[in-house]
Each structure stands twice: as C-alpha cells, then as structure tokens.
Amino acid sequence: MKSSVIVTGASSGIGAEIAREFSKNGHFVFLFGRDQKKLQLVQKTCLNETEIFAFDLKDLKDFKTTILNLLENRPPLEILVNNAGIYKQSRFEMTSTEIWNEQFQVNLLAPVELTQLIWPLFIKNKKGSVVNISSTLGIKPAPGTSAYSAIKAALNNLTITLAQEGGAHNIRVNAVCPGIVDTPIHTFHNLKPDEKSKITTELATLQMLPRIGQPSDIAQATYFLGSDQSAWTTGAILSVDGGIGQK
Numbered sequence: 001m002k003s004s005v006i007v008t009g010a011s012s013g014i015g016a017e018i019a020r021e022f023s024k025n026g027h028f029v030f031l032f033g034r035d036q037k038k039l040q041l042v043q044k045t046c047l048n049e050t051e052i053f054a055f056d057l058k059d060l061k062d063f064k065t066t067i068l069n070l071l072e073n074r075p076p077l078e079i080l081v082n083n084a085g086i087y088k089q090s091r092f093e094m095t096s097t098e099i100w101n102e103q104f105q106v107n108l109l110a111p112v113e114l115t116q117l118i119w120p121l122f123i124k125n126k127k128g129s130v131v132n133i134s135s136t137l138g139i140k141p142a143p144g145t146s147a148y149s150a151i152k153a154a155l156n157n158l159t160i161t162l163a164q165e166g167g168a169h170n171i172r173v174n175a176v177c178p179g180i181v182d183t184p185i186h187t188f189h190n191l192k193p194d195e196k197s198k199i200t201t202e203l204a205t206l207q208m209l210p211r212i213g214q215p216s217d218i219a220q221a222t223y224f225l226g227s228d229q230s231a232w233t234t235g236a237i238l239s240v241d242g243g244i245g246q247k
C-alpha cells in the first residue's frame, strides 16, 4: 500500500472522485466529510482500504487529537487534499456577515487549520504534498460571488505562501481551480435531463471547450498535483475549467 491521503469533502461530487482516484492508485484514503451515510456509499466504491471520519470542519479544533490518533498505525500520511467547500451566490448588498463568515470558515479557515495540524508531520517525514481545491472564480471573479471569489483568491495566495515556506522541507503545495463541474453544489445537478442540458449547454458557451466539467476532470488533475507525478511542481495554481471566461 502506498502512502495515506486525507481528502476533505469526500462524501460528494469532486471530493468523492478524488478519493476514488487516489484509492485506485493504491493509496490508503481517509474520507473526511459530515455525512456518515454518504461517506459509507463512497467508501464502497473505493478500490483500496479507506477510513471514514465524519465531523463538521467548522468544529475542527475539537477533533485535532482524534485526527492525529487516526493517522497512527496507517501508512505514512504524505498527501492532504483540502477539497470541502460551500458556494453561496448572492449580490453583494444581500451578502450578510453570516454568509461571509460561513464561507470563510469552511473554504479558508478549515484548510488553514487542517494544514497547520498536518504540517509538522510533513516536516518530520521530510515529505508532504497539499492540494487546495480552489475555484476559477478565485482568479476570474463573477458578479454575485463576492464572498466566494474573494475567499478562493485568498486560498490561492495561501497556496503560494505555503509553497514558499514548505519547499525547503520537501513539502509541495498546489491548487486546482475548477470551472463549472457537474456536482450537487449546483442547483442544476438534480434537474431532469432535458432541463439540465438546456442550462449546461448555455453555461458551456462561456468556455473554449464546449462541455461543462465532470468530477473526474478535477480528480485527475488533483492526483497529478498530489502524487509524485508532479515531484518538481509547487506553488502552481492550475485552472481546470474548459477555458472559461477567455473565449
């Protein structure tokens, strides 16, 4: 068995596919998420050994010891994928402090706290790889996404700072910036096929490539950046977005 990997938000969409990708490639995968039942469904689709840990990332401070205990007697942890995230669309004047706070906590503070928890292990092992799942909106913001776009931009900057600090310890830190990917984060995800196709075809006209993304598009890029395949890549902010906004 290769090294261990933590994937947050492994219960759904992109995170579930990332977990399957690392598992398929022989890694031990820790599936982090909130919903035990959804995590169990994903676990059944993984090809190698996994372990589930269900908790709310907003309460991460209460689970730090448990997480460190989980890692014992498992293959060494070499990869952390900060994937869990929430997306709330609203015009700026309607975006309350609560909305800002929640997106800040889940999309930025949780990756900060979890990476801070794991960082000393990576330093001790002289090896580590962090992949932050950011967003194309962190580079190319759009109306109605003030909080989300600003916070994902912060995640991109954090990625570069950590890459700068981690390099001397053989810790690599990279980000993947997905475009529009078909997951439950979007309301169109569960529409009837004809209604969904109408919306996704329209959205795809914003891109150079005429289809929206699938979780596997992001999982493959994440596997590349997380694994030794990209051993000489750090501080990269990789857009995987069909060329959105540049047509």
Ligand SMILES: NC(=O)c1ccc[n+]([C@@H]2O[C@H](COP(=O)([O-])OP(=O)(O)OC[C@H]3O[C@@H](n4cnc5c(N)ncnc54)[C@H](OP(=O)(O)O)[C@@H]3O)[C@@H](O)[C@H]2O)c1
Pocket: 008, 009, 010, 011, 012, 013, 014, 015, 032, 033, 034, 035, 038, 055, 056, 057, 058, 083, 084, 085, 086, 087, 106, 133, 134, 135, 136, 177, 178, 179, 180, 181, 182, 183, 184, 185, 186
């Ligand atoms: N889909 C896209 O178009 C798109 C585009 C750009 C970036 N992204 C980013 O990709 C990442 C994954 O999104 P997705 O599209 O796969 O969305 P998704 O299907 O809604 O999955 C989100 C995941 O995050 C977890 N999560 C949310 N809040 C959490 C919390 N407080 N504590 C612990 N886990 C929590 C969810 O757990 P539960 O199942 O328990 O809710 C779920 O596993 C996010 O960071 C998102 O910002 C997505």
